Amino acid sequence: MKVADKKRLLREMLFARRFEERCYEAYVERNIGGFLHLYPGEEACAHGVLEAADADKDYVITSYRDHVHAIKWGADPRKVMAELYAKETGVSKGRGGSMHIFDVKNRFMGGYALVGGPFPLAAGIAKAIQMKKGEEICICFLGDAANNQGTFHESLNMAKLWNLPVFYVCENNLYGIGTRIDRSTAVVEQYKRVSAYNIPSAQEDGQDVEKVYKAAGKAIKHVRSGKGPYFLELMTYRYRGHSMSDSNAYRARAEERMWSKRDPIIMFRDRLIEDGHLTKEEYTDMDTDILDEIENEVIAFANDSPEPPVSEVERYVLAENDPWVRGGVHK
């Protein structure tokens, strides 16, 4: 990776951190409603993987912890925040909310709230790519706990059976809501589970963005070359509870301290400083600049935007003026 790209990537990760922290505040201020699942601690996963993908071609789909993936894949952060503020200018026009960020023009195919729901959808997107003989791939991010759903096994089986161009990324943050992985899962090393489907897999340090980037690059090369699916397990940790309604009482503080010493942004920053590519002052300026942007542009845009008109509550349920609904004879 070029130095300029490393510095951009660091800025993107720091932006993601500050964006999510600001979401927390906005939730406490009651500007964001519903459920809110935040990403701090896991930034190297989305950024490392998607840095290795083709932003002009590839499709991305994920769970409800979706803001950061969407922004990294091209969504305007102002429109993501506006969505969280339930505004008409939001990416999903205020109809989706935090768990349903969609930005289809950038091939961000959505955040979905049923754990494990996107597994088959990703395989289906890959099936469509295969039918069109495209060079794109579909990248599906889900957490470790999703792997205990039937859709995981059903989808891996079909993905391998039909050699679909799908790349499954498992963000293993060690907890399924409040239950630690070894208390819910017989085989805790997730990359081993896919061997049952003869799918190549690897496990990588999900806190080191450069390692993630390298591992993802290898996986993407495999999938794009037509060799079928790949599964990458990234070992990571979320700093906050599963969602805002989670008291986080089930985790040992010592465990949290241990992971905070392996913060993906701090580790990457320190490496860039050590290598002489970045100064502490530059980093501080970067942070200040990001905080200004979030407050003055992102939050301001969300605040100032209008809510969706109540008169449109029934829009988007069924297709508008679809001629096939009326039928007819075609000679």
Add this chain to the structure above:
Amino acid sequence: MTEIMFWEAVLRAHDEELANDPMVLVMGEDVGVVGGTYKATLGLYDKYGEQRVIDTPISENGFTGLGIGASFLGVRPIIEIMSVNFAWLAMDQMFNTAAKVRYMSGGQLEAPVVVRSPGGTAHQLGSQHSARMEKVFMGIAGLRVVTPSSPRQAYGLLKSAVRCNDPVFINEHELMYNMKGEVPDEEYFHPLEGSEIARPGRDVTLFGYNISVHWCLQAAELLSKHHGIEAEVVDLYALSPLDRAGIRDSVTRTHRAVIVEEAEPMVGVGAEVMAIINEECFFELDAAPLRVSALNVPIPYNHALEKTALPDANDVVEAVRTMFGV
């Protein structure tokens, strides 16, 4: 017009739609090499190949979700679920994804999938192969539900469903695949909304759908012959959205209504049509509407018990006689 069997009508619609658009595909258990449990895809595997006529593993939620995901990119999947009882397993993807994705994405994505499945109760298949699930599907916003009563409807509804940009569930019936009927020779697209008057009449409206249309028609003949009662039979081939105007217009003509459903009465088509009658034309009524439904039991294996649990044309006649006091 040519007289063909119901399964041949479904097969013809599949064939024409596969030929019309290279993005149409058919998927399901045994739809390929075997040609479908009810022959609805017979010969299509050889004609269109394994990429487009896909034998799936027995993973209903998985392959339904896969079809939905493919539809996001313009593929038009026709998904066969071998028996509607297995569709319970696919409801997560049908309800949580297909029915909601346009709405929750603010109109950015849609899932133009067709899911078709034989429902209804056949002969002694036991509780887990005899479900009637149309009432479950019709309760979900964002999903269209249609249910053909004839080969013509089966052909035309499937064709329109493939072209329509909404997800459509087509509820067929295990006992109807060998039923014969006339189908237009030219390409025909049946409306996905509305209702049809299967038999005009002036004294009472019998509302049916799918197999119960035939019970209504048999009952109407018996009522005419033995009691001089001329029943109108309205075929509700579209269960969601329901044809409010058609229901109102018929009841406004006849002033009486009996709703005939193969399913249990709880939260069903009968309940819904009665609610529409109440809302649309209560003061047109000369008698309280009645419904003829199955008993509220899992379907038994024993033939006599099974027959008792299900309604038939005689039950419809009895309901109308009760209503008229004859």
